[in-house]
Amino acid sequence: MKIELKEKKPWKRWVSISIFLILIVYAAYAVSSKSVKTVDTTTLNFQVVQSGPLDVYTKAYGELASAKERILTAPALGKVADILVRPGTKVSPDSVILRLSNPKLAQEVNEASGKLAELKAQREAFKYEQQSELLRYQGNIANIEASVEKAKLELSLNEELSRRGVASEIELKRAKLFLKQESKKLEFEKQKYQQFRGMQRYQLTQRDIIVDQQASQVALLQKQLDDMQVTAGISGSLQSLDIELGQSVQLGQSLAKVGSDEELIARLRLPQHQADQIDINAPVIINTQKGLINARITRVESIVTNGTVQAEAILDSELTSNARPALQVSSQVFIKHEENAVYITQASGLRPRSKQAAFVRYDDLLVQREVLFGELSDDKLIIREGLSVGDELAIFDATEYEQYQQLNLKN
Known part of the structure; x- marks a missing residue:
């Protein structure tokens, strides 16, 4: 009986070893090639970190509202016989809104x-x-x-x-x-x-x-x-009408609401995390899109709703031409004054009250740092940690460079 032995082929082992070495070399090259990336300077904007006195404001949204409001109620049982004024109409104290019959x-x-x-x-x-x-x-x-x-x-x-x-x-x-x-x-x-x-x-x-x-x-x-002839009672405008012609009403039932037009307040929604820092009589700058109105905080509620706290402000300066009840407004509410604040001008991608990776310029290099940003006040973003006065912060979309600690600058 003849036994045949298969001949060993050593070349396969060498091929496997060669492929493995090639992969190692490629990986090493890839890692080394990623260690430093070059960025064109012309694609970047730089901001110099500054220091100085700064009034810190917080942004708040809300609406204007009547400072004086009056609910009109039914003086007795009756039926709505006439409706003479519709919501939005300006009224005087003696203006007859509707008539009831009994x-x-x-x-x-x-x-x-x-x-x-x-x-x-x-x-x-x-x-x-x-x-x-x-x-x-x-x-x-x-x-x-x-x-x-x-x-x-x-x-x-x-x-x-x-x-x-x-x-x-x-x-x-x-x-x-x-x-x-x-x-x-x-x-x-x-x-x-x-x-x-x-x-x-x-x-x-x-x-x-x-x-x-x-x-x-x-x-x-x-x-x-x-009183079955229901009058406005104050000057302003009819804000709402809660009944219809021919409807029967009960004693004390709400019929309508009248609010002042010239005497207004602002109802603002303050961020919850800053509401406790705002004092009564704190200055407020209200933007109505057609001008600014100076105001001051008179009341801050303690109830939190959807991350905000309701506050009221009295308007101290002349109203803008578009000021009216229910007008949506934005505002800047004063929080505090910092004598030596460190800050930069707000730019795209920088988030207030957050910790972010940012690149700082050192000659021909950009070095990544962890920066803690504070409040945003009138386009000034306060820096709490990570940057010093005089540092040049590179402003660009650094999403694809987050894995690099350094970047080369190419002029």
């Missing part, structure tokens, strides 16, 4: 007015009755006073006759007793008169109270009836 209310006013007239007539009749009673009491007092005078005269006459020995002792005592009785009677009658007058005052006061209560009721009903 025949039952008009009837109640008439009934209440009739009852008031009746109560007033009863009070006047009572006053005349009481005056008659007063006159009767005064007549009784006058009669008793006359009787007292008569008793005094008789007593005086009896005393004179007694001195002369003409009148008897009994007649003298009778005259004294009569005078005493009439005097007591007069005193008693005067007390009754004073008590009657006091009682009369209370009774008249009670009737006056009843009349006043009815008069208040009439005034209330009459005001409700008058």
Whole structure:
């Protein structure tokens, strides 16, 4: 039996080794070729890092709103009979917005007015009755006073006759007793008169109270009836209308809203992370696209909504021509003053309050650094870490060069 042995072929091993070495050499070349990349200087912009005093502002968005607003509500049950003004129309305090109808209310006013007239007539009749009673009491007092005078005269006459020995002792005592009785009677009658007058005052006061209560009721009903003709109450414009013609409304139901046009405030949405740094009365510059308005913060809420905090600002300077309620505006809100701020002018690709890789120029090289940027204020981007005054920062799209620590510059 013949056994055949396969001949070994060493050339295959050498081919494999050669390919492996070629790959290693190519990888080394590729790595070395990526270690330094060349960039044309003409494609770059450079900014020099500066230092100096800087007012730090934060950007906030919002809208103008009426400083004075008035909700118009239904004074009573009724039905919308007329709508005279539509939203957006300028109004004065006496402008009639709409009219409500309620025949039952008009009837109640008439009934209440009739009852008031009746109560007033009863009070006047009572006053005349009481005056008659007063006159009767005064007549009784006058009669008793006359009787007292008569008793005094008789007593005086009896005393004179007694001195002369003409009148008897009994007649003298009778005259004294009569005078005493009439005097007591007069005193008693005067007390009754004073008590009657006091009682009369209370009774008249009670009737006056009843009349006043009815008069208040009439005034209330009459005001409700008058208010069925709904007026604006303030100067401005009708901002919203919540009802339709022919609709029935309940007492106190919202009908419309009126807001001032000339007296405005700004409602701004402040970034949550900066809201606690903003003081009351902080200056604000509002941009309406047709000019700037100076303002100041008057209120900052504590509730956070979608990463923002609501604030209000009073406008201190003249309004621009397009200023009106609901106008969308942007603003710069003052946060603080930095005496020696380090900053550059804002450029594309630089993000405030972020840490980014940036390239700094050293002669013919660009060296990558980690830079911590702070707030953006009026196109000035504050630098917190990573750059010094005088450094030249290269401004370009460095996305494809992030893996390089250095770049060569080609002039």
